[in-house]
Amino acid sequence: MTSITGKTKLFATLGYPVGHVLTPQKMNALFAERHYDGVMVAVAATPGQDLARVVAAFRAMRNFGGAVVTVPHKTGIVTLCDHLSPRAANAGAVNVIRREADGSITGDLLDGVGFVTGLQNAGETLKDRRVLLAGAGGAALAIAFALAEAGVAHITVTNRSQDRLDALISRLKNSFPRLSVSANDLSEGHDIAINATSLGLRENDPLPIAPEHLRPPMLVAEVVMMPEQTGLLKAAGWAGCRTHSGRHMLTGQLSAIFDFLTAA
Ligand SMILES: NC(=O)c1ccc[n+]([C@@H]2O[C@H](COP(=O)([O-])OP(=O)(O)OC[C@H]3O[C@@H](n4cnc5c(N)ncnc54)[C@H](OP(=O)(O)O)[C@@H]3O)[C@@H](O)[C@H]2O)c1
Structure with a gap:
């Protein structure tokens, strides 16, 4: 323009x-x-x-x-x-x-499509992976659906409020009856941990996933874009995990957003 x-x-x-x-x-x-x-x-x-x-x-x-x-x-x-x-x-x-x-x-x-495209563009494989997903809001729902479509083996979901956690799990199970899904069981071995809460936007926010659950060779991914290095990504780096920042989710879906917005 x-x-x-x-x-x-x-x-x-x-x-x-x-x-x-x-x-x-x-x-x-x-x-x-x-x-x-x-x-x-x-x-x-x-x-x-x-x-x-x-x-x-x-x-x-x-x-x-x-x-x-x-x-x-x-x-x-x-x-x-x-x-x-x-x-x-x-x-x-x-x-x-x-x-x-x-x-x-x-x-x-398109959030979930963007998140999965961002991971794939960074060379990550999702098929048969075990995922820990923090959050049960709009972004978490979209990501959970896109992860299921991409063929992950298991999703563990955690969230502050129980009602939203239950609602997400029930929607996921209805749409993907064969997907393995659990709530709050952080002890399970996970390949990928994802923050899909809004925690991390503010400097003093608590971590969405406690540091003891961040173990290499886990990939730790963010939806929060600002700051780019959130508290979670810093903790993941200190723990020796690989990290994937929230900006990949936006770049992953920009093209899809353009196509959608200009299609009328
Ligand atoms: N990178 C990207 O392209 C992209 C795209 C979309 C969204 N995002 C980011 O994703 C984040 C979530 O967006 P959303 O649309 O899912 O928002 P949302 O629907 O309002 O959901 C917010 C989520 O964060 C949790 N949460 C908020 N404050 C919390 C706190 N103090 N302690 C514990 N949990 C807390 C909520 O838990 P409760 O259910 O208990 O309230 C809920 O799971 C935002 O930061 C947004 O900017 C990024």
């Missing part, structure tokens, strides 16, 4: 808060690289009524293309969509929405 004109299509990164998001910078660079006349800005909206008002405004904006949806809206926005992809419907979460020509809103879930 060389300049914003009346023909420029509008896109948003929708979350709360939004000061730390990197998606607008990355997507605007991709728009420029692909000579696409679009611009993305961050939109801050609190959950509940304000989120519903913002989505209603998106429907009414004829030059609005769509949005990347981030914390804390990935599950709250599901009921505000008119159409959902099968994976978004199965996971009960959405991380991209597109305004169709008739003003309706379509939601899809």
Whole structure:
């Protein structure tokens, strides 16, 4: 994009808060690289009524293309969509929405696809691996589904709140009845440990996985992108584990996001 004109299509990164998001910078660079006349800005909206008002405004904006949806809206926005992809419907979460020509809103879930692509681009194999996944929010759900699709042998899930943990495990078992899944059993041998909670964004956050569970040759992977070296990745490095930062998840899914947002 060389300049914003009346023909420029509008896109948003929708979350709360939004000061730390990197998606607008990355997507605007991709728009420029692909000579696409679009611009993305961050939109801050609190959950509940304000989120519903913002989505209603998106429907009414004829030059609005769509949005990347981030914390804390990935599950709250599901009921505000008119159409959902099968994976978004199965996971009960959405991380991209597109305004169709008739003003309706379509939601899809590309976080998990991005995470798995990021691991594969870094040369990691997922088939038959045993995975420890911390978190049961939108990102964790998407990653769990994509890991299952990629053929992992087992997923152990941990989470602070029991109800979200139970909900994730039940959705996973419904969609992948033959996958081995357990809750909170950190003693099992894991090849890959993944932080899919929001812990790590702030300097004083506790670690999402206790250091005694980080053992080489385990690969320890993050979803948190800022800071790039989270407390978990530092602890993993000190323990002698290999590490994989959260930025790979975003680069892994940028191209998929572009294709989705510009498909209307
Ligand atoms: N790299 C990327 O491309 C990318 C893409 C998507 C998301 N992300 C990152 O992924 C993270 C999670 O996003 P999300 O959409 O899944 O958010 P979410 O749906 O709000 O879920 C947040 C998760 O973090 C847990 N959590 C939050 N605060 C906690 C605390 N103080 N102690 C223990 N657990 C805590 C929650 O546990 P409870 O269930 O107990 O609340 C839940 O499991 C965010 O940092 C986001 O920026 C990165």
